[in-house]
Amino acid sequence: MRYAICFTPTPSDPISHVAANWLGRNVFSGEMVEPPAIGGIGIHDVAFHTAVPRRYGFHGVLRAPFHLAADVSETQLLRDMMRFSGSFQPFRIPRIEVARLRNFFSLVPSVPCEDMHYLASAVVQHFDRFRAPLSEAEIERIDPDGLSAAQFANLHRWGNPYVMDEFRFHMPVTGPVNLVDMPRIEQALRSVFEPVLAEPVTVANIALMIEEGAGGPFRVHSLHPMGKVSARKIA
Template structure:
C-alpha cells in the first residue's frame, strides 16, 4: 500500500463530477463510470487515453505516492496531516485551464499561483519523514539518466524529481497522447471541462490518498480541512 498527499475538489464539486465522468472512475467512491458521449471520439478511445489517470483518480499531487516508513503508522500520518492542514489558510486558484505537459493533458493554473507552490513544497518537507527510502528499482523507474542535475538531486533527497523549484501543479486528465490524436483529444477536453473552469478553484482541503493493494487504483482516504477550526466555523 502506498499513500499520496494531494489536492482534489470535494466530492460534490461540479469539477469533481465532470472529471469522474471523463476519467471513468470516482476518486472518492471508487465507482466505475461510463465515459461521456463525445463527437469524434469512441468510448474505447476515451477509455484508452484515460487509463493512466483513471487509476490515480482526479487529483493534483503534492507529495507523490510513497510507502510508509517502517517506524511510522497511518494513524500518525493522519494526525499530523490534520494538524498541518490547519496551519494553512484556504486560498483560490484564479482559474484552471486545459494545458499540455509533454505528451499528456492536464488542468493547470492559467497564471502562476505562489500559494499552491508553497503548500506543495511545505508538504514535501514536512512529511518526508513518513516516506520509506526508495529502492533501486524505484530510482530506475524515475529514469535518472534523463533528469537534470536539480531533478536528480530532488530524486535522492525527496524521493521525487519534480518537487520544489521543479514542481508544476497539474491535474492529469489523459495519459500520453500521440501527436496525430492531440487535436481531437484537446477539442474534446475543452468541450467537457471548460463549462466548469470558469470560476476560481477553492483550495480548502488537503487529501490523503491510498493505493488499494499493490498496483491498484488510488482513492481519497480522507480530506483534511485547511485553516483554524474557529475560522472554519465562522465561515
C-alpha cells in the same frame, strides 16, 4: 500499500463530477463511471487515453506516492495531516485551463499560483519523515539518467525529481497521447471541461490518497480541511 498527499476538489464540486465522468472512475468512492457521449471521439478512445489517470483518480499531486517508513503508522500520518492542514489558510486558483504538458493533457492554473507552490513545497518537507526510502528498482523506474542536475538532487533528497523549483501543479486528465491524436483529444477535453472552468477553484483541503493493493487504483482516504477549526466554524 502506498499513500499520496494531494489536492482534489470536494465530491460536490462540479469539476469533480465532470472529471469522474471523463476518467471513468470516482476518486472518492472508487466506483467506475459510465463515460459521457462526446462528439468526435468514441468511448473506447476515451477509455484508452484515460487509462493512466483513471488509476490515480482526479487529483493534483503534492507529495508523490510513497510507502510508509518502518517507524511511523497511518494513525500518526493522519494526526499530523490534521495539524498541518489547519496551519494553512484556504486560497483560490483564479482560473484553470486545459493544457498540454509534454505528451499528455492536464488541468493547470492559467498563471502560476504561488500559494499552491508554497503549499506543495511545505508538504514535501513536512511529511518527508513519513516516507520509506526509495528502493533501487523504484529509482531505476524514474530513469535518473534523463534528469537534470536539480531533478537528480531532488530525487535523492526528497524521493521525487519534480518538487521545489521543479514542481508544476497539474491535474492529469490523459495519459500519453501521440501527436496525430492530440488535436482531437484536446478538442474533446475543452468541450467537456471548459463549461466548469469559468469559476476560480477553491483550495480548502488536502487529501490523503491510498493505493488499493500493490499496483491497484488510488482513492481518497480522507480530506483534511485547511484553516483553524474555530475559523472554519465561524465561516
